[in-house]
Structures are given as structure tokens and as C-alpha cells.
Amino acid sequence: MANSRSIEKKDSHSTIKVVLFCGSTGAIEVLEKFLMNVSQKNLRAALVVILHRKTGTRDLLVRYLNEKLNVMVKAIEHGVPLEKGVIYIAPAGYHCMLEKDMTLSLDLSEKVMFSRPSADVSLESFSYNLKDRLIAIIVSGANSDGADGAKCVSRRNGKIIVQNPTEAFAKTMPSAVIDSLDKVDHIVTTKELYKTAAKYF
Amino acid sequence: MEALLEISENELDDFIQLSDKLYGIDFSGYALESLRRRVLRLMQLKSCDSFTAFKYYLANQQLSDEELLNEISVNTTEMFRDFEVFKFLKDEVFSVLETYPRINIWHAGCSTGQEPLSLAILLKEHGLLRRTVQYCTDINSEVLAQAKKGIYELKEMKDYSANYIRSGGAMSLSDYYVANYGKAKMNRELGKNMVFTKHNLINGTSFNQMHMIMCRNVFIYLTTAQQNKVLRLFIDSLVPRGYLILGVKESAVFSTVLNELEIVNGKLKIYRKKR
Numbered sequence A: 001m002a003n004s005r006s007i008e009k010k011d012s013h014s015t016i017k018v019v020l021f022c023g024s025t026g027a028i029e030v031l032e033k034f035l036m037n038v039s040q041k042n043l044r045a046a047l048v049v050i051l052h053r054k055t056g057t058r059d060l061l062v063r064y065l066n067e068k069l070n071v072m073v074k075a076i077e078h079g080v081p082l083e084k085g086v087i088y089i090a091p092a093g094y095h096c097m098l099e100k101d102m103t104l105s106l107d108l109s110e111k112v113m114f115s116r117p118s119a120d121v122s123l124e125s126f127s128y129n130l131k132d133r134l135i136a137i138i139v140s141g142a143n144s145d146g147a148d149g150a151k152c153v154s155r156r157n158g159k160i161i162v163q164n165p166t167e168a169f170a171k172t173m174p175s176a177v178i179d180s181l182d183k184v185d186h187i188v189t190t191k192e193l194y195k196t197a198a199k200y201f
Numbered sequence B: 001m002e003a004l005l006e007i008s009e010n011e012l013d014d015f016i017q018l019s020d021k022l023y024g025i026d027f028s029g030y031a032l033e034s035l036r037r038r039v040l041r042l043m044q045l046k047s048c049d050s051f052t053a054f055k056y057y058l059a060n061q062q063l064s065d066e067e068l069l070n071e072i073s074v075n076t077t078e079m080f081r082d083f084e085v086f087k088f089l090k091d092e093v094f095s096v097l098e099t100y101p102r103i104n105i106w107h108a109g110c111s112t113g114q115e116p117l118s119l120a121i122l123l124k125e126h127g128l129l130r131r132t133v134q135y136c137t138d139i140n141s142e143v144l145a146q147a148k149k150g151i152y153e154l155k156e157m158k159d160y161s162a163n164y165i166r167s168g169g170a171m172s173l174s175d176y177y178v179a180n181y182g183k184a185k186m187n188r189e190l191g192k193n194m195v196f197t198k199h200n201l202i203n204g205t206s207f208n209q210m211h212m213i214m215c216r217n218v219f220i221y222l223t224t225a226q227q228n229k230v231l232r233l234f235i236d237s238l239v240p241r242g243y244l245i246l247g248v249k250e251s252a253v254f255s256t257v258l259n260e261l262e263i264v265n266g267k268l269k270i271y272r273k274k275r
């Protein structure tokens, strides 16, 4: 028993897929709608959420989501290993990256596009270590953080799903991603975000 | 930006070896992703469009040792960052520290000194400052020099001030500095009992008889193996029942020395040596 479990763990370690959900202004509502589709059973990937937030808002988002959902929602601490079926929320005030051994790491270096966490930083790091096992979702936001990161994802064969800017509360962020790429895998309505992502895990 | 630059794992290894050989700086214990990011940033800053170009740049020693360390390490800090931690120290830990005739506190990785100053202010407000010695160490001598000066941007004081109040500060933060030409110079009294020493946690010696060690936001830059070594160093440096404070997003839970520590506050990462 113990044996088969450790094998499974090792195996999932090298095959784990990650959905990286990035957004800013107006993104919480989109995230909520997205998460209404999620259950422990159907989430066969790890979901990592990068939202711009004021520092000091602490883990309110984590508490709120934990109460609303029947999926495990974890606040990210440095060194936490990724597991599928779990939702991870990046803390305000730190950049969030993924190490080669599939543990999450945090960093306090300069803000990028006035943001920490920055979507650019996470998209670059996650795509570096996951290649085509990364599914990036970019939704509503009022600056163009994420556009450079999306280029890295695309170059490394990850999937890119963008919320249709016409539906976004703030369309700069999704529009910037679309403009920065030759080809976006999917531009979809808010309602279709989950279904589209789920095709890949 | 860095989006178009790329370095492979092997190239990052190369960098680690080069900086050790040519600059005498050992980055081998550092967390890889943030190191990779800092290297990409430095390459971009120096207009090196490939790792080969960057290697050439490094090999010709166009940077001083200090500069390389400065560019790679991250020194971000604030006063009263995570105010709950300071509030907890004031409300729950000071009463224990008070029982010692002389209080030794070690700030490991103190950067430009905002953290020791924050604590100095609270210690002063509780009549403990004069019998406290704060040992402030960092691997980077440039940030230590700034810490010694105690001069900061005035506009930062506004954010600091809100957190000072939320930490339970008794006065107004502006009582502790003099404003001049957009800068804030902290009162000398706060730094009187601070000792600044360059010290590398990775191969450095232990200190003696510390009642409290604060080492926040340094572990995020170290590999798990290094974190364990540094924790060993800390435990050896603490008096029995001494306090250890890590960053709020760091954790000793995965460490090999956990059994020697008691968790005082899991959320705030406040630990205590068992005996």
C-alpha cells in the first residue's frame, strides 16, 4: 500500500499539470464563477491563483474561498509542494514561482508592472519548469502585466486561455496578452473558461 | 524585458561556478528560481543578449564582488512589516525578555536595518532598550552600511507609520526621526545598542546566548538543505527557551530540527527552543 502510494506520488510529480489563473481589477468575480465548476474530483490539476491585491489584505481571500468551496484552498508558503486537486492562492506582497522539484517559492524582489505578485513573473517561472503542462488563464485587469509572461508560455508550448476582453471589467490585461501573441489558444467568455481549461487536464 | 532572454539549467550551474571561482561568492545554496530570475535581470541590465555574452562579461570581471552580490541578492525590507508579528512580540514576548538582566537579539539578514529599528522603538516604549544589544548581520556589507546610517526616504515613512500604529506603538513614528530634504534620519538613541557585523549564514559561526533571533525573508532565498543548516546554527545560538522568528510565509515545519522547537504562533512563525 505504502509502496503504491509513493509510486503514484513520484509519477504525479513529473506529470502534474498546473492551471495558473492570473488577473487583477475585476478578476475576483471571474475567479468565483470559475471556481463554481471545481470539485476535488474533477480538478485533475493544481490550480494556482495570482491576483493583484493590496498588501495587508492577508489571507481573507483564502478564508472566503474555503468557506464557499468544497475544495482545499491553501495560502501559499515558501516551499509548499504542489498537489493536484488543490487550489493555491499567492500571497500579496511576494512574487510566486515554481521550482523544478514542483515546490512553490516566494520572492520579494522589485515589483513588476507595479505588481507583486506579478503575472509576468509567475508565467515565466511556471512555464520554464512545466513547459506544455502549464495552462495559463488571463482575465480582467487594468494593466498589461501578463503579456510578457504569456510570450514565454507560448514559446514553451503551454496553453493560453484569455477571457474575452469585451466581457472583462477591465480589458487592458486580457487585451495586452492577445496583442502580444501571434496566436492565442482560446479567447472565451467567462462562462466557458473552466470548460476550456478542463479539456487539458 | 526578460521575456525574451533564456538560460538553461546548465547555464545557471555555470553561473554558480563562475561567481564562486571569479568573485568568491558561493550561490550554490540559493533557491534556483529566484537566482535564475536575478541572473536574467542582470543580463538584461548589462545588455547581454545571451548567456555566452554574459559569461564573457563576468569573466572580464566588469563587476566588483560587491556589485555582483548586490545585483543578485534581494534586499527589500520595511519597518513594522507584518505588524501582527511586532504586536505579538510586544504583547506576549517582551514579558519574557524582561526577565533577563541583559537581552541579546540577533537580526540575521537585517538588510538596511528597518527591522531592528522597528524593534528598537517598541523596546524603548517598554523600557527595555537600554539593556538590549541587537546584533545585526547580513552577507552584504553595503546594506549594513546603510543600516548603520539609519537614513531612509521620507515618503516611505508614511506606510511605515500606519504599520507602527497597528503594531501597537505608543507614540507617533515621527517622534523617532528628523525629516530633512526628503529624507528621514532615525534618532541616534535607537541605534546605540546595535552591533553591525558582516556574516554569512551559510558558512558562518554561531553566536552565543541569544534570547531571540529574527530571520525573516531570508529562507525564501535558500534551498531546503541550507535552511536546515541555518536552523541548526540558530538553535545552537539560542539560550534554552529562546525565541526564533521566521518570515510569515516561511516555515520550519518541513525542517529536520522541528522536534527541537515549540510552535508559539504557527501563523506568525514564532518558535521557541525547547530546552
Ligand SMILES: C[S@@+](CC[C@H](N)C(=O)[O-])C[C@H]1O[C@@H](n2cnc3c(N)ncnc32)[C@H](O)[C@@H]1O
Pocket: A108, B073, B074, B075, B076, B077, B078, B081, B108, B109, B110, B111, B112, B115, B137, B138, B139, B140, B143, B199, B200, B201, B202, B215, B216, B217, B218, B221, B247
Ligand atoms: C529580503 S531581505 C529581508 C530583510 C528583513 N529581514 C525583512 O524581512 O524585512 C533578505 C536579506 O538577506 C540577506 N542574505 C541573503 N543570503 C544571506 C546569507 N547567506 N547570509 C546572511 N544574509 C543573507 C540579503 O543580503 C538581504 O539583505
